[in-house]
Amino acid sequence: MPSTKKLLLFSHICNKKNITGAEKLLLFLALKLSAYYQCVIVVPKEGALSGLAAQSGIRTIVHHIPLLYGMCQPHEGLAEQAEGLSRDVSFVETSRLLSHESPDYVLVNTSVHVIPAMAAKALSIPVIWHITEVISNNEYAGDSVKIIDQYSDWIICISESAAAPIRESIAEKLSLLYPSWVWKEFNPDLWPQLREQQRLAWKVASTEKLIGYISSYLTAEKGSDHFIEAALEIAEKHEESRFVVIGAKNNDSFYGKLRRRVSESAYAERFIFIDYVANVESAFSAMDVVIIPSLKDEGFGLTAMEAMILGKPVVAYASGGLEEILSLTGNQSYLASTGNYYELSAKTSAILEQPGEIESIGNNNRIQIEACFGPKAYEANLQVILGQINSLPVGSTPALKRVPRSAASKVKAKKRRRARKTRRVSSASARRPSRAMRQREAGRNKRNNRGSRKLRRVRRVSQKSARKKKK
Structure with a gap:
């Protein structure tokens, strides 16, 4: 074109x-x-x-x-x-x-x-x-x-x-x-099947409520530790609750603290840690509630949007774009003060305690997210x-x-030219025989010539003797 x-x-x-x-x-x-x-x-x-x-x-x-x-x-x-x-x-x-x-x-x-x-x-x-x-x-x-x-x-x-x-x-x-988003990237008809398959893979029973956290990396600014604290509060109140933490390790010390906090609690067996999922659609399908505890002001918050597309309730800190998304979709009541994980826990618990609330909020989120941010x-x-x-x-x-050339660029170019010249000289030196090698070669040639002359004399004497015998 x-x-x-x-x-x-x-x-x-x-x-x-x-x-x-x-x-x-x-x-x-x-x-x-x-x-x-x-x-x-x-x-x-x-x-x-x-x-x-x-x-x-x-x-x-x-x-x-x-x-x-x-x-x-x-x-x-x-x-x-x-x-x-x-x-x-x-x-x-x-x-x-x-x-x-x-x-x-x-x-x-x-x-x-x-x-x-x-x-x-x-x-x-x-x-x-x-x-x-x-x-x-x-x-x-x-x-x-x-x-x-x-x-x-x-x-x-x-x-x-x-x-x-x-x-x-x-x-x-x-x-x-x-x-x-574009709808061809999602498969709504397959969501029930994806949910069942993913929960089976994670060993989550159909009667359990799975609360999820997902991020590219587990970092302090994304509030990974705040999710853990909120989750432990929820676990104490709701026996049917399970938790999945999805995100790659970014800092050994921070990641170690997260794992120790969970392993030293009374609810370690209820947590699943996964560093990466290739299919976020399957991951969100398996979840019942999504918590987004970002401590920094988000530019937007794709995680919240993706969760709502799949019809999930979202509880989040009021951090930048997250506050914007939840407010525009009518979810202001599920915004917690940034940094207050007790509020995250309380708002999530309120959703779990009301029969049918998860489905009701999720369905409304699907409608509202498309009206505000849909393809049209x-x-x-x-x-x-x-x-x-x-x-x-x-x-x-x-x-x-x-294009202007800076002083640094000129120095760099000069070094490259000098390196090329050095390589050429080295290469030429490698191809040219040294003085000692030339002397040894001359000696060999001299000896070869001397041997050749001697051999020719022997041949002439032999030929002369042969002629005398014939006579």
């Missing part, structure tokens, strides 16, 4: 197995945008995201780029640190990548992915900045917003929580695009954003020779 405009999407991470919410969101967006653009995803390394993209027919490029984590946790000196990236070797290499690919647009995922935005702006390529997280609201937050403003032509935020710090100063180029609502918002993107001026990407 030569007439189709090209869009490069830069992912800040590409985990090997446990795909994060930010990666899922980027892939979903790329799949949607591939109907309108020639999409290419740039990843720092091969992993789950690049594999899923390839399965969907989206080309990927592996190109490692340093991240600026101070963008989501702003600090003193952030502006100077960002400016310094323009003199980094990665800036030059990314500029060269852009010159080679010549995209019409660049989309960078998350606030920490600054270098692609800076490089694209330097080459007059329109930049769409996709903000999936909440920038910490501190005295330096304005510096982060200024950087986003300086190096973007349009900004897409996945929730009001993510948009709040930006909306105050640059609302004129800001769009809201809540995440969504997403497509309508996307069309508006496409109009805004297509109105951005698109120019030709400057030729490669115009």
